[in-house]
Amino acid sequence: MDAIVVNDLRKRYGEVQALDGVSFAVREGEVFGLLGPNGAGKSTTVRTLVTLTAPDSGSASVAGHDVAREQAAVRRLIGYVPQDSGVDELGTGRENLTLQGHVQGMGGRELRARTNELLELVGITDAANRIVKTYSGGMRRRLDIALGLVHRPRVLFLDEPTTGLDPEARVVMWAEVSRLARTESLTILLTTHYLEEADQLADRLAIVSQGKVVVEGTPAELKAGLRGDAVHVELENGAVADAARVLSGVGAAPEQVLDGRTIVSRVPNGGRALPGIISALEGAGIAVLSVSLSRPSLDDVYLHFTGRDFGTEDRAA
C-alpha cells in the first residue's frame, strides 16, 4: 500500500495559484523528496497532507486515511516538522517533548521513557534541561525532529529540514534522517530546495515547479532519463543563433539557452564530442568565453524538465 497518495491537489491564495494539480504517490518505508525552488508549492503540499490547510479541490490520503475526511486519524499517524520550528523557546528541550507527548495523548512512564529515548536518538541529551533559546540551529532542528517523532508516527513530514543550517550541520542532519528512516521504520516525505540534499537522501523524488509535479522518479532514473552529458557553451558576444547552427551541425543541437548567452546541449559522450564542438565554433569565428562538460546531475534534470536554471530561479524566489 502507498503511504501517501496525492491526487490533483489545487489551492489558490488570492492571486497566487499555490497548487495547480499536484499528484504523486509515496510508497511505504521510502524517503521521498519534493524538490523545487521556494514558492513552488512544496510547503503548501505538505501543509495540506498534515491537515493544516484545506485544498480547494483534489484529494489526498496519508497512511490510508483521507486528509479532509479523517483528520483525527491522520493526525495520530503523522509527525510534522515544519519549516519554522514551532518549538517553545522559553521551555527546555525536555519540556517541549513532554508537552508534545501530552497533546498526543501520551503520559506517565511511557512518555518519560520515550522522551529520554528521543533525546538520546537525536543527540541532545546533554542539553535536555536547557532552555531552547540557548540551542544552536542544528540542535534546535534536531529537537524539532524529535518533537515530530514522540508518538511513533508512521509517516514523518520534514519541511526543509536543513534550511538555515551551516554546511557541516547539514551533512550531519542528512546522516540523521537516513538513520531515522531505518531505526524508526518510517515513511519520510521531505521537501528541499537543495538538489544535493534530494540526491543524497531521497529514494525517489518529485520535482515541483509552479504548483505542479513536473517529473517523478529515483534520482538515478531521472539522471539516466537525460541520456548523455551536458555541454554548456558560454558565448562572448551572445551570437546565439549562429552558434546554435554550428552546434546542430556537429550533433550537439541546443536544448536550452540560459541568460541569452549560454547554450546547453546534450551529447551521448561528452569527452569525445568536445574537441569537435570547439573546433567547429572556432572555424565559424564564434567567440567562446567558456565551455564546460558535466555528467547529468539533478541540476540538469531540473533544467531539462522546467526549462529554467535551478540556481537562478531559487535565488529569484
Next chain:
Amino acid sequence: MKTISDTWFMIMRQARNLMREPIWIALLLIQPMVWLILYGQLFKNVTKLGGFGTASYITFLAPAIVVMNAFFGATWSGMSMIYDLDHKIVERFLATPSSRLAIVLSQIVRSALTAAIQAIIILLVALALGVRVHTGAAGWAVIILAAILVNSAFAGLSQAIALVTRREATMIAVANFIGLPLLFLSTTMIARPQMPDWMQTAAKFNPVDWGVKAAREVVLPGTSWGSVGMYLMLLLALTAVTSACATWTFRVYQRSL
C-alpha cells in the same frame, strides 16, 4: 476530556514560562500598587463629596482596583496568542490530535488565573492598609470571582482581536483604545452620584462597572446579594459570548491557512 487535559497542559506551559521571567510578575503588580497606594492617598479626601458609602477612600477604591487590574490584564491577553501564532506554536498543535478548543481556552483561562492571583495579592496589600471586607470570606470570594469574570470576558474579546488582526501593533492600539475609556466610564474611582448624568448612563452598559459594583458591594456595609448575583451573572453571560467569539475567530484563522 481531551479538551480539559490539553487546556491544562497548555496552561502549565505558559505558567512555567511566566515563572522563568519573574520580572513580569513584578511589573504586573507594580501598577495596581501605584493606584492603590499613591492614587488612594492623593484623593483620600474625595469621600467628603458624599455618596461613597464610606469615609475611607481606600476601602472604596481597593475592590475596584482589583477589577480594574483584571480588566487591564485581559486587554493584553491576546499578545500571548500572537506570540504563539508568530512562533508557529499554534500550527505545531494543529498538526496533532490536540483539542482546538484547548488552544483558545488555555489562553483565556491562563489570563483569568493570573488575574485571580493578582487579585489575592492586591487584597492582601489592601488588608495591610486597613481595608476590611464587610462580608468577610464570602466577600473575598466574590471579589476574586468578579476579577476572574471581568478578565475572562475581555480576554475572550482580546483573543478574538488577536486572531483576526494577528499583529502586535494592532493589539496595543486596541488595548489602549478601550482601556482608559472603559475605566473612566465606570465607578472605579468615583462614586456614582458624583458622575455627570450621561456618564452614569454609559456606566450601566460597561462590563468593567458591573465587576466593580459586584466587588464593592461586598466590601461596604449594606450588601445587596441580589445585585451582586445579577452583576456576576451578566459577566458570566458576557464571558460566554466573547469566548464563543474567540472560538469562532479561531476557526476563521484555521480556514485562512
